[in-house]
Amino acid sequence: MNLKLILFFLILFSPFCSKAAYYYDSIDVKITVNKDSTFDVEERQTYFLDGSFGYFFRDIDLNRLDHLSEISAFDEKGNRIDNISVSGKGDKIHIQWDFERRNFKKELKSWTIKYKVHGGLGFYKDYDELYWNAVFGDRDVLVAKSEVKVFLPKDIPSFKVKLFVGPAGSVKQFETYSVFENSAVFSGNEIKPRESMTIVIWWPKGFIEKPFLYQNQMINLSALALGILIPLVVFIISYSVWRKKGRDAKIEKTIISQYDSPLSPALSAVVARQNITAKDVLAIIVDLAVRGYLKIKEEEKGFSIFKHKEYSFERMERKDGLLPFEEKILDSLFGGSPVVLATEIRRRFHIELPAIKKEIFKEVEKTSYFNGNIEKTRKKYGFFYSKVFVLLVIIIFAFVFFSRFLKIPADYFPIAIIAVISIAISSFIGMAFAYYMPVLTKEGAEAKWHILGFKEYLNTAERFRIGEETADTFSKLLPFAIVFGVEKQWAKRFSYLKYTNQNWFVPAQVYSGQGGSPSSFSEFASSISNFSNSVSSAFGSSSGGSGASGGSAGGGGGGGGGGAG
Numbered sequence: 001m002n003l004k005l006i007l008f009f010l011i012l013f014s015p016f017c018s019k020a021a022y023y024y025d026s027i028d029v030k031i032t033v034n035k036d037s038t039f040d041v042e043e044r045q046t047y048f049l050d051g052s053f054g055y056f057f058r059d060i061d062l063n064r065l066d067h068l069s070e071i072s073a074f075d076e077k078g079n080r081i082d083n084i085s086v087s088g089k090g091d092k093i094h095i096q097w098d099f100e101r102r103n104f105k106k107e108l109k110s111w112t113i114k115y116k117v118h119g120g121l122g123f124y125k126d127y128d129e130l131y132w133n134a135v136f137g138d139r140d141v142l143v144a145k146s147e148v149k150v151f152l153p154k155d156i157p158s159f160k161v162k163l164f165v166g167p168a169g170s171v172k173q174f175e176t177y178s179v180f181e182n183s184a185v186f187s188g189n190e191i192k193p194r195e196s197m198t199i200v201i202w203w204p205k206g207f208i209e210k211p212f213l214y215q216n217q218m219i220n221l222s223a224l225a226l227g228i229l230i231p232l233v234v235f236i237i238s239y240s241v242w243r244k245k246g247r248d249a250k251i252e253k254t255i256i257s258q259y260d261s262p263l264s265p266a267l268s269a270v271v272a273r274q275n276i277t278a279k280d281v282l283a284i285i286v287d288l289a290v291r292g293y294l295k296i297k298e299e300e301k302g303f304s305i306f307k308h309k310e311y312s313f314e315r316m317e318r319k320d321g322l323l324p325f326e327e328k329i330l331d332s333l334f335g336g337s338p339v340v341l342a343t344e345i346r347r348r349f350h351i352e353l354p355a356i357k358k359e360i361f362k363e364v365e366k367t368s369y370f371n372g373n374i375e376k377t378r379k380k381y382g383f384f385y386s387k388v389f390v391l392l393v394i395i396i397f398a399f400v401f402f403s404r405f406l407k408i409p410a411d412y413f414p415i416a417i418i419a420v421i422s423i424a425i426s427s428f429i430g431m432a433f434a435y436y437m438p439v440l441t442k443e444g445a446e447a448k449w450h451i452l453g454f455k456e457y458l459n460t461a462e463r464f465r466i467g468e469e470t471a472d473t474f475s476k477l478l479p480f481a482i483v484f485g486v487e488k489q490w491a492k493r494f495s496y497l498k499y500t501n502q503n504w505f506v507p508a509q510v511y512s513g514q515g516g517s518p519s520s521f522s523e524f525a526s527s528i529s530n531f532s533n534s535v536s537s538a539f540g541s542s543s544g545g546s547g548a549s550g551g552s553a554g555g556g557g558g559g560g561g562g563g564a565g
Helices: 003-013 217-245 265-273 278-290 324-334 346-365 374-406 412-435 442-459 471-483 487-492 521-540
Strands: 021-033 039-061 067-075 084-089 092-118 127-135 143-151 160-167 177-179 183-191 195-204 294-301 308-315 339-341 560-564
Touching: 021 127, 067 084, 127 143, 127 183, 143 195, 160 177, 160 183, 183 195, 217 412, 265 278, 265 346, 265 442, 265 471, 278 294, 278 324, 278 346, 278 471, 278 521, 294 521, 308 324, 308 521, 324 346, 346 374, 374 412, 442 471, 442 487, 471 487, 487 521
Parallel strands: 021 143
Antiparallel strands: 021 039, 039 092, 039 560, 067 092, 084 092, 127 195, 143 183, 160 195, 177 183, 294 308, 308 339
């Protein structure tokens, strides 16, 4: 006994027979592929109805196609139905025919839907393809039988076909089809609820004209053009504002070596590049050590190939003569303890770094080197873009979270992606220009020229002022060398000197208590280099189409659902 007969007896003898019940007696589809890449679809749906009914509906899935046009409907006698309603419903087109409600007593009633599909064909490297869910799977009732006829342009010399019937994703193929010269007929029986009947036909390229704008390309190209235009406009506006208000005063002088800096290591870093990095903070710590506020100790751990060096900081009694940002650094470094290991302060110091920067920028503001507070100037010009970026992140998460519930059509996803990328790029452009809006005054530009000359002196391999370079000179100017990233070159300048003890740094040879000390400043410089790399690292860180080779039921275009009520 087949499924249709079982369903018939269930309807006939059910104690709930007063309730409306139906299934599809047949769904017959005719598809005509046109030379212009559109194809015309004619669906004749015949319902077996038992109970009260007043409308039929069909939902056509818009995934994998551009749009539908020329939508019309006809009754079982072929008369055009004028009172159909067509509306968007998520990523589907909803077509409904409301007729006079009445009680049906195991009767058949039909309607026919016609529409033209744009952008529904697949265009691949070696072939073109029709991949279509002729019998939709979004339904809860049986389709007793179905016949699908496909007609191709007469000049197509050959084609191949596949037929899938089953739940979405099923790759089970059927051979219930017949192939003719320019057409094919597919058939299916007792197609269960939630199963699709999907046909695949592919033919050689060159016989169907691929449209210039394919599958929402007009909308996507417009969105892409706007997505490119917005960052471009933001760049032009930001660049114009920067040229007008953000350019430093110029000093038309060649940089020549200078033998000192007019500023401290911290202020030298800010004037040179308008920023403070973790390595700059390390330079300030070394400067504080040289000046007697703390001592740095190096200790060798492990043995053989597992040897490594650890560094600790010991706070000294001296507290006078500190600037506010220097006090902040010492408090952040020690946190009330007299001795701390570099490995212990990684997380704490990473959190404190923004507050340290803020204090240093306040100190710079007291000078006449900039047109205002660096941090406030950047916030002033970057406020809008930073807020837009934060809002964008919120919108992205909201879009991803709610898209499934709101049933946002898939057609809008490329547009959404373009919009997200465009706004993100625009925000980064705006914030990048805001970063460079603090302006060096003439005095600031003069100081920068002097500082860059001092960097040249520290970096040069030649021995300027050889008579004045002593162990004390090395220690005094080492913080500046760290700021400019030339501490190795600076230490190399002193390789000819015999090592003498430095009050601010205790090398591993001395700290071990086994006697001895570095044999030369070259060996001492190696310790300093290891220290710089190890500690600055600690400070700066914290924890498309299926293709003819495949396919499946429900995987093509069209599909959707339908029913009666």
